[in-house]
Amino acid sequence: DQQVKQNSPSLSVQEGRISILNCDYTNSMFDYFLWYKKYPAEGPTFLISISSIKDKNEDGRFTVFLNKSAKHLSLHIVPSQPGDSAVYFCAASESLGGSEKLVFGKGTKLTVNP
Amino acid sequence: GAGVSQSPSNKVTEKGKDVELRCDPISGHTALYWYRQSLGQGLEFLIYFQGNSAPDKSGLPSDRFSAERTGGSVSTLTIQRTQQEDSAVYLCASSLAASGSLNTQYFGPGTRLTVL
Numbered sequence: 038d039q040q041v042k043q044n045s046p047s048l049s050v051q052e053g054r055i056s057i058l059n060c061d062y063t064n065s066m067f068d069y070f071l072w073y074k075k076y077p078a079e080g081p082t083f084l085i086s087i088s089s090i091k092d093k094n095e096d097g098r099f100t101v102f103l104n105k106s107a108k109h110l111s112l113h114i115v116p117s118q119p120g121d122s123a124v125y126f127c128a129a130s131e132s133l134g135g136s137e138k139l140v141f142g143k144g145t146k147l148t149v150n151p
Numbered sequence: 152g153a154g155v156s157q158s159p160s161n162k163v164t165e166k167g168k169d170v171e172l173r174c175d176p177i178s179g180h181t182a183l184y185w186y187r188q189s190l191g192q193g194l195e196f197l198i199y200f201q202g203n204s205a206p207d208k209s210g211l212p213s214d215r216f217s218a219e220r221t222g223g224s225v226s227t228l229t230i231q232r233t234q235q236e237d238s239a240v241y242l243c244a245s246s247l248a249a250s251g252s253l254n255t256q257y258f259g260p261g262t263r264l265t266v267l
Contacts, residue, residue: 068197072255080155080260081258083256083258104226128194138209139256141186142193143192
């Protein structure tokens with residue numbers, strides 16, 4: 038049973054436009070959410086995170102939105118650049134769960150076309 | 152370097168052999184995690200160490216898998232009697248602690264294991 042779902046395996050956008058990557062979760066105990074970016078043959082790189090007490094967190098071109106009632110979060114990249122082309126993973130953790138393991142989605146491959 | 156390092160970067164082994172994968176976390180990080188990513192899948196949690204506490208082994212897929220963390224730093228993941236389904240990229244991550252925002256995990260480059 039997948040607790041974190043990224044339903045779009047791929048997304049293609051034009052350079053300069055907005056990229057929106059979506060993520061849904063089922064475990065209402067999740068209270069910390071992260072986005073990672075992964076290039077081929079490299080480990081995931083931390084991008085941005087959000088605590089469940091917030092609904093928005095912004096860092097430069099990257100903004101994460103959290104809708105707790107819908108159990109949905111999204112990552113907005115604007116403007117998109119060709120160097121943003123990578124696989125993006127959504128992850129969630131449960132602070133009070135004891136283990137703090139991250140539960141990952143299967144990823145969305147973003148391609149930004151020049 | 153300041154990041155998480157893993158060795159070897161690639162490992163090819165024959166079915167039935169044992170393998171050891173190594174992880175050096177970021178200095179000062181008390182929490183260390185092992186994940187694996189099989190082809191076309193997301194990252195799957197394997198095991199977690201936090202300080203001197205007993206590790207959380209809930210993600211280990213079978214008793215052929217084990218891990219230890221010596222001196223609260225370096226960790227070794229051992230897979231005994233490897234099977235072809237063990238082929239995956241094994242990723243190690245570390246974080247300052249295991250609480251809320253301190254649980255931002257930083258990943259190493261991974262070890263690609265191929266079992267023939």
